[in-house]
Amino acid sequence: MSTRVSVRDRLIDWAEERLPLSELFSFLSHFGFVTVPLDTRQPLRALLAHLDQSAMPDHVRGPQILGALMAMLFGFEALTGVLLAFHYRPTSEAAHESTLAIVRDIPVGGLIHALHAWGATLLVLVVVLRLARLFWDGLWRAPRELLWMSAVALVWLSMQFSFTGGLLPWDVNGYWSTVRGLEVVYALPLVGPVLSFLLGGRVIGEDVLTRFFVLHVVVLPMFWTAALYVTFATLRRTGLGQTTLQVPNRRTTTFREHRHDLALVALFLFAVLVTLAVLVPFPFGAAADPYSTPASARPPWYMGAVFVVQEHVPLGSWFVGGILLVLAFGVLTLPWWAPRAEAKLGEARLRLAGLATIAVWLVLSLLAVLLDRP
Amino acid sequence: MQERGVVKGTLGRQPGVWMGFARAFLILWIVGVGMALASYLKPPVSHEATGDRVVRVARMAELKIGEAVLVKHGVTPFYVLRVDARRVIAPSAVCTHLRCILDYDAAKKQIVCPCDGGRYALDGKVVSGPKRAALKLYSVTIRDGEVRVRI
Amino acid sequence: MTNLRLCAIAALLALAALGAFPRVAHPLERAAAGERCGTCHPKQRTLHEEGIHARDGVGCVGCHGGVGDATEAAAAHSGSFKGKLTREAVPAMCASCHADVKAMRPYGLSTDQYALYQQSGHGTKLREGDRRVAVCSDCHGAHDIRSPKDPEARTFVANIAATCGRCHGDAALIRERRLPNVHAEYGKSAHAKALMAHGGENAPSCVTCHGVHSAAPPETGTIHTVCGRCHGEQRDAFANGPHAAGMKAKNQAECSACHGSHEVKAFEPKDVPLECARCHAPMTKGAIVGRRIGREYAAAAAHVERAAQAVAKASAIPMRTEDHVERLADARTHLAEARVAVHTVRLEAIEEPLRRAGKVADEIERDLHDRRFVANTWKLLLIVFWFYVLGTAYLVRRARQATDQG
Numbered sequence: 032m033s034t035r036v037s038v039r040d041r042l043i044d045w046a047e048e049r050l051p052l053s054e055l056f057s058f059l060s061h062f063g064f065v066t067v068p069l070d071t072r073q074p075l076r077a078l079l080a081h082l083d084q085s086a087m088p089d090h091v092r093g094p095q096i097l098g099a100l101m102a103m104l105f106g107f108e109a110l111t112g113v114l115l116a117f118h119y120r121p122t123s124e125a126a127h128e129s130t131l132a133i134v135r136d137i138p139v140g141g142l143i144h145a146l147h148a149w150g151a152t153l154l155v156l157v158v159v160l161r162l163a164r165l166f167w168d169g170l171w172r173a174p175r176e177l178l179w180m181s182a183v184a185l186v187w188l189s190m191q192f193s194f195t196g197g198l199l200p201w202d203v204n205g206y207w208s209t210v211r212g213l214e215v216v217y218a219l220p221l222v223g224p225v226l227s228f229l230l231g232g233r234v235i236g237e238d239v240l241t242r243f244f245v246l247h248v249v250v251l252p253m254f255w256t257a258a259l260y261v262t263f264a265t266l267r268r269t270g271l272g273q274t275t276l277q278v279p280n281r282r283t284t285t286f287r288e289h290r291h292d293l294a295l296v297a298l299f300l301f302a303v304l305v306t307l308a309v310l311v312p313f314p315f316g317a318a319a320d321p322y323s324t325p326a327s328a329r330p331p332w333y334m335g336a337v338f339v340v341q342e343h344v345p346l347g348s349w350f351v352g353g354i355l356l357v358l359a360f361g362v363l364t365l366p367w368w369a370p371r372a373e374a375k376l377g378e379a380r381l382r383l384a385g386l387a388t389i390a391v392w393l394v395l396s397l398l399a400v401l402l403d404r405p
Numbered sequence: 406m407q408e409r410g411v412v413k414g415t416l417g418r419q420p421g422v423w424m425g426f427a428r429a430f431l432i433l434w435i436v437g438v439g440m441a442l443a444s445y446l447k448p449p450v451s452h453e454a455t456g457d458r459v460v461r462v463a464r465m466a467e468l469k470i471g472e473a474v475l476v477k478h479g480v481t482p483f484y485v486l487r488v489d490a491r492r493v494i495a496p497s498a499v500c501t502h503l504r505c506i507l508d509y510d511a512a513k514k515q516i517v518c519p520c521d522g523g524r525y526a527l528d529g530k531v532v533s534g535p536k537r538a539a540l541k542l543y544s545v546t547i548r549d550g551e552v553r554v555r556i
Numbered sequence: 557m558t559n560l561r562l563c564a565i566a567a568l569l570a571l572a573a574l575g576a577f578p579r580v581a582h583p584l585e586r587a588a589a590g591e592r593c594g595t596c597h598p599k600q601r602t603l604h605e606e607g608i609h610a611r612d613g614v615g616c617v618g619c620h621g622g623v624g625d626a627t628e629a630a631a632a633h634s635g636s637f638k639g640k641l642t643r644e645a646v647p648a649m650c651a652s653c654h655a656d657v658k659a660m661r662p663y664g665l666s667t668d669q670y671a672l673y674q675q676s677g678h679g680t681k682l683r684e685g686d687r688r689v690a691v692c693s694d695c696h697g698a699h700d701i702r703s704p705k706d707p708e709a710r711t712f713v714a715n716i717a718a719t720c721g722r723c724h725g726d727a728a729l730i731r732e733r734r735l736p737n738v739h740a741e742y743g744k745s746a747h748a749k750a751l752m753a754h755g756g757e758n759a760p761s762c763v764t765c766h767g768v769h770s771a772a773p774p775e776t777g778t779i780h781t782v783c784g785r786c787h788g789e790q791r792d793a794f795a796n797g798p799h800a801a802g803m804k805a806k807n808q809a810e811c812s813a814c815h816g817s818h819e820v821k822a823f824e825p826k827d828v829p830l831e832c833a834r835c836h837a838p839m840t841k842g843a844i845v846g847r848r849i850g851r852e853y854a855a856a857a858a859h860v861e862r863a864a865q866a867v868a869k870a871s872a873i874p875m876r877t878e879d880h881v882e883r884l885a886d887a888r889t890h891l892a893e894a895r896v897a898v899h900t901v902r903l904e905a906i907e908e909p910l911r912r913a914g915k916v917a918d919e920i921e922r923d924l925h926d927r928r929f930v931a932n933t934w935k936l937l938l939i940v941f942w943f944y945v946l947g948t949a950y951l952v953r954r955a956r957q958a959t960d961q962g
Contacts, residue, residue, distance in 0.1 A: 423954050427951045430947065430951055434948070459879065553882075
């Protein structure tokens with residue numbers, strides 16, 4: 032025991048003599064992985080000891096766990112995504128074949144694919160819940176506009192991750208739900224043509240697949256990391272503030288305990304995902320044929336509401352796209368218009384309005400699943 | 406039961422036991438996940454699209470009666486020999502004695518080992534030569550005029 | 557010998573007699589271009605222009621005689637004018653060119669149709685004075701004679717059944733002559749379905765079995781040869797079985813005794829026992845063998861089907877099944893072999909391929925079962941995994957508390 036500790040100490044000493052680790056740590060702490068103020072002029076070992084002892088609010092209790100889950104799920108998706116990219120080939124000929132090889136032939140490949148897919152589903156759920164929680168607790172008010180905006184950006188990005196990722200296996204369901212989704216996007220005034228230009232054209236073929244792949248594995252992760260940075264940085268600056276749910280968030284703990292709590296959350300998250308992946312294999316269809324549309328092509332569940340409106344409202348696709356666009360930017364700019372609405376309606380009614388929006392969304396999504404069975 | 410009590414009792418005084426446990430668990434996690442990842446990252450063997458064990462040899466019309474064709478199929482080379490209008494056989498081309506590659510003697514309709522002169526009949530039975538096992542005959546199916554051999 | 561010689565002399569005399577008359581120009585020498593018959597006979601002219609004779613310059617005068625370029629009806633209908641040909645006269649008239657080797661050489665046509673026709677059922681009856689039998693124009697058309705390669709021709713392969721059916725499916729005619737409605741029967745047959753499905757590529761029409769110009773029913777005893785032209789393996793199997801000699805002794809029509817002559821039934825193996833029972837009394841050897849054939853084939857086919865479903869289920873998981881699909885095709889080939897072997901009506905010959913089909917199906921099922929078992933062990937491992945997770949969680953909590961105390 033004692034020798035082991037001394038090995039660790041010696042290693043830290045050895046590195047500390049040769050590298051400016053404190054500064055590196057300072058960078059990391061600024062990035063947001065550490066939420067307590069730190070004196071980074073200390074040598075690393077003293078810093079670590081100090082950090083372990085320092086008190087901090089308990090971030091893994093109650094609704095605050097959503098943030099931790101979100102960050103962990105993203106890391107988890109990144110890991111499994113890198114693993115999948117080892118065997119995946121983004122061309123229209125090889126995409127389905129290579130995904131099939133991952134799912135079917137490569138050891139543990141099926142598990143990793145299912146983990147990635149279920150993780151993505153959970154991620155969308157978690158970021159949406161987190162946004163709802165921030166709204167309910169009023170965490171969009173000054174000075175936390177940036178926190179709110181980054182949360183909205185994370186919802187957008189998660190959905191775009193899911194959308195671009197859905198096409199990559201090039202299977203029937205993914206392909207055709209992408210076709211329908213893109214038609215809605217391209218029908219938008221102004222934004223549509225620009226996006227069509229960026230995404231590689233209106234016809235979903237080789238070009239679109241390549242761009243979706245690059246978006247999914249390079250561009251979106253970069254944006255996501257930036258949004259995550261903004262989230263942590265604003266938290267460091269402004270703190271989480273009190274929740275109105277009155278969960279014992281005033282509880283403080285030490286950073287060391289916090290680390291153990293995070294490990295526990297990560298462990299159970301992993302276990303739940305593995306269980307889901309093994310028991311409920313993620314659907315993976317036959318290779319997409321651009322010349323035959325299956326009756327069962329459906330968008331992902333969170334786009335069910337859009338789907339219902341698009342199917343049953345006798346207006347062009349631009350209408351749905353327009354609503355989506357207004358909604359998205361409306362939610363993003365909430366900290367600027369909501370105070371005036373709050374002054375008129377009162378806090379309770381504003382909250383109810385938010386709840387009603389979510390309820391409408393949920394009911395429509397449910398309708399999409401129930402009514403539009405092929 | 407008693408043991409558990411002992412362990413529980415010593416916990417406060419000796420957290421090192423628990424750290425040892427925790428280390429063991431951690432190492433097991435790392436070994437398990439590492440092995441799974443290693444098996445996943447192992448470069449895949451490319452498979453033929455038609456299945457691993459069926460070799461499409463030739464069209465029936467391409468094979469002359471009485472002529473043997475050596476098919477160089479990996480570590481299991483074999484002869485394809487059209488016996489008459491309908492029958493095709495596929496004897497292994499590897500001698501069961503010392504793994505020499507066999508020749509076909511068209512005149513005697515036998516398969517001959519160049520190493521020791523041992524002979525097999527076309528049904529795989531040993532005719533002459535040093536003691537050895539019978540030659541393996543792979544099963545042949547003819548579908549749509551195409552000769553397929555199952556290895 | 558004397559008969560032949562007499563014939564030859566008669567033919568020579570006939571030629572000499574023809575030579576005595578003023579020489580009638582060969583029809584092909586008379587171009588249709590200058591003919592004016594269409595002025596009064598526009599309908600016939602239109603029909604004629606659609607046909608192959610118009611293309612090759614055979615005009616009205618070639619068949620009907622008369623003067624083509626005359627401007628008056630009386631003048632046109634003079635000289636060699638024959639008017640509307642009687643039915644009896646049609647074959648000989650057509651043969652005047654189509655049996656002429658020299659005349660047909662440029663077109664690469666054979667010249668034996670007339671000889672064949674005279675030996676056919678139609679030709680024989682016509683000679684006997686029955687005027688209501690098919691002559692050339694009934695099948696080929698009178699004015700609009702088309703090449704058999706023309707999809708609109710009555711003699712195009714896909715239209716042949718309908719052409720024959722104009723008489724052989726005519727209710728009044730077949731009632732009067734007490735003939736079966738072979739046209740309707742053929743329409744229900746496996747042959748007709750294959751013909752319509754594949755556009756006549758590999759399926760027989762009426763003329764494939766009955767002959768084209770020599771049309772007549774195949775005789776009992778030669779039927780298996782006729783069918784065997786396409787169904788060679790079934791014929792060989794039939795010849796190797798006890799039915800071949802037995803049916804010959806009782807003068808039964810070989811293939812058509814079971815399959816029917818025109819309705820050519822493709823049996824489901826489950827119907828085999830019923831078919832056997834038509835001749836073999838219950839509890840006799842034949843009926844028992846028939847029942848066993850039906851039962852054993854059905855069992856093997858069901859077994860292969862079960863294996864096919866297992867493969868489909870496995871590939872939906874998804875699981876690697878290319879090899880199983882290959883072997884499934886093997887099993888189905890063995891079933892096909894068994895269906896051929898049914899024609900031997902020898903149980904052991906049928907059981908052999910059925911056993912092989914069953915063996916392959918068995919292998920597939922067992923292999924898939926093993927693989928699914930491996931796949932299911934993942935679910936069992938999940939229990940172990942959760943024990944391990946809970947153990948780790950417990951240790952993490954312990955470690956957390958230990959730091960509290962320390």
